[in-house]
Amino acid sequence: MLARIWQFVVKEFFQVWRDPRTRFSLIVPPIIQIIVFGYAATFDVHNxxxxxxxxxxxxxxxxxxxxxxxxxxxxxxxxxxxxxxxxxxxxxxxxxxxxxxxxxxxxxxxxxxxxxxxxxxxxxxxxxxxxxxxxxxxxxxxxxxxxxxxxxxxxxxxxxQRVPQVMLDERPWFNKNLEDKLFFVPGTIGSVLMVMVMTLTAFSIVREHEIGTLEQIMVTPIRPLEFILGKTIPYLMIALFELLIISLVGVMWFEVPLRGSIALLLAGSLLFIAGVLGIGLLISTLSNTQQQAMVVSFFFVQPAITLSGFGFPISSMPPVLQWLTYLDPLRYYLVVLRATFLKGLDFDLLWPQFVGMAVFALLTLSAAAARFRKTLD
Amino acid sequence: MPDESWAVVVEGLVKDFPPVRAVDHLSFRVSAGEIFGLVGPDGAGKTTTMRVLAGVMAPDEGSAVVCGCDVVRDPEAVKQHISYMPQRFGLYEDLTVSENIRFYADLFGISRRQREQAAARLLAACGMSEFSGRLAGKLSGGMKQKLGLVCALIHTPRLLLLDEPTNGVDPLSRREFWAMLYELAAQGVTIVNSTAYLDEAERCHRVALMHRGRLLFCDQPQRLKQRLPGAVIAVVSPIAARLREELAHADGVHSVLLIGDALHLFVDDAARRIPQISRALDAKGLFYDEVVRITPTIEDLFVNAVTAQEPH
The missing domain is CATH 3.40.1710.10 (abc type-2 transporter like domain)
Structure with a gap:
């Protein structure tokens, strides 16, 4: 069982690493995205x-x-x-x-x-x-x-001299100078991770379907759970590496503070990535072609970012949409990101977000494993 | 009780892909160590049958017992014992030859030592030893097919299911491929091989002719030829295609098949019809080289069987 999963992991790594385009797209676009967002995403109005x-x-x-x-x-x-x-x-x-x-x-x-x-x-x-x-x-x-x-x-x-005036005494917490980049950079980490993980996994099974290796795998004694784990673990590791790169850019370049615990950030990231992996793999098992997978994943990612609170406050949304945001793993992750980077909150305040992401990951991953049937009908 | 002398026992198999019935009450048996050919044109139901036998497709009716395992009830049990090679074996083109082998070996839970021995032996057998470090995507079509076979054999299966394995493979590689199959059969591996090429079917120990999901008949290639009612005569002519019209409705001719520059006529009685046809062609001034009786090929047999089933 372990040998089978391990070999799957090794194989996926080889495939990702050998393809120069995938290798490039793992490193360069995320860094560009975080830099562009750090500078461009601002609500400030000047000039x-x-x-x-x-x-x-x-x-x-x-x-x-x-x-x-x-x-x-x-x-x-x-x-x-x-x-x-x-x-x-x-x-x-x-x-x-x-x-x-x-x-x-x-x-x-x-x-x-x-x-x-x-x-x-x-x-x-x-x-x-x-x-x-x-x-x-x-x-x-x-x-x-x-x-x-x-x-x-x-x-x-x-x-x-006796006309009274009310003076504002402003004390913004967590972001003293009210800089927009401190709000956007952690959010960008979340959305970049989501897009990366989606594009990697949404294609991963349907590609095997297209090149014929999936049919080959079906005639081996592999179990669906082993298959899904073999597909999950490598991308989980790649996504954590991704998180490291873009967080470094955020902290070193944009001087976003990391006030909370790194362990908490890692744990939250793992749950979030697992959930996105689950939805990506589910899309991949439901699609017949890579184009289909691309279109469907686009229709997930776009609203997921809009509803996450990345740019628009959830509290201003109509109640129905606010309910919908609970189905969005990015919603929970953005809270965790902003809380660990800017506020330095602890688990005792963040656990509801962790529960949300864990439930999402569990549901999507088991749905993907259930959808992966070893039959061709 | 499963009978060990039969590698495959198929009974009353039905598989529908509405509105088409892909496999229609198919029954046949393959004995251990046999090279068995499923022969028929595209859409005959060969691939569907193969997939049912491989345990990746559930039939609508009937039973299939493969290597003693009931693939309808427990499709997973059979997977350790068999190997299935679809028309295009699923190779990872971005992995090397030895990485592909290793991947499939590990999926079957083969130990490292077993794998290395088997891989060395199989690669040597198909003359690919020096390519083990090459990316699979950089291999020729014939070599890819042989690598597929190596991957398929790495866990020493008892039954090998090959779905049109030599499709698009050059004649030399095809001959080498068959040499490997005979070698395997000699070692006791049962091989079920589907093909649309009738010349390839003649290499099998036994063949089952399939058409539109049904079994036309099933026997040794030579025996099938003997079974043909009447005889086959060949009219060799450079204008064979034009003669087809003339001869299709001649007395005593069941059906006509054009093969190269010859027309194969299925007739009731060769001795009577050869002079009759020669005279008819002479009378109309149509040129031909010769009109002779020939031993029917499987192709003749097949066409005759199909036309006999569906009188137009």
């Missing part, structure tokens, strides 16, 4: 292309514009013209945002009347638009406060 239409040409309007310009959030170009010009710029994709200060802005402020500022946003990317709008709000409020204080100072210097 939003913004056109300012200052039709007031007053000291006040210039003051407001300079506040926008110096914030760093906007890349401002001064424009002149009317609403049609705004349409044109947005349609061409030259700007995301237009701020229009109408004539009489300063006059209204000086007369203590409400002055309005027109803001036109390209809402295609609703996230960027919302964040930019938030910054605009902040800057105008600040401007308004400063203006009021200034005014109060002039008419009642004593009273102005």
């Amino acid at each position: 939003v292309p913004t056109a300012v239409f200052d039709q007031d040409h007053s000291q006040e309007s210039r003051e407001l514009i300079s506040r926008f310009a110096s914030s760093g959030y906007f890349k401002i170009t001064q424009e002149s013209g009317n609403g049609a010009r705004i349409n044109d710029l947005i349609d061409r994709g030259r700007i995301t945002l237009a701020i229009r200060i109408l004539p009489g802005f300063a006059e209204e402020i000086r007369k203590r009347e409400d002055a309005s500022l027109q803001v036109v946003l390209d809402g295609t990317d609703s996230n960027t638009a919302l964040i930019a709008l938030g910054y605009i709000n902040q800057i105008t409020q600040r401007y308004q406060q400063d203006y009021q204080r200034d005014y109060l100072n002039r008419i009642a210097p004593l009273a102005s």
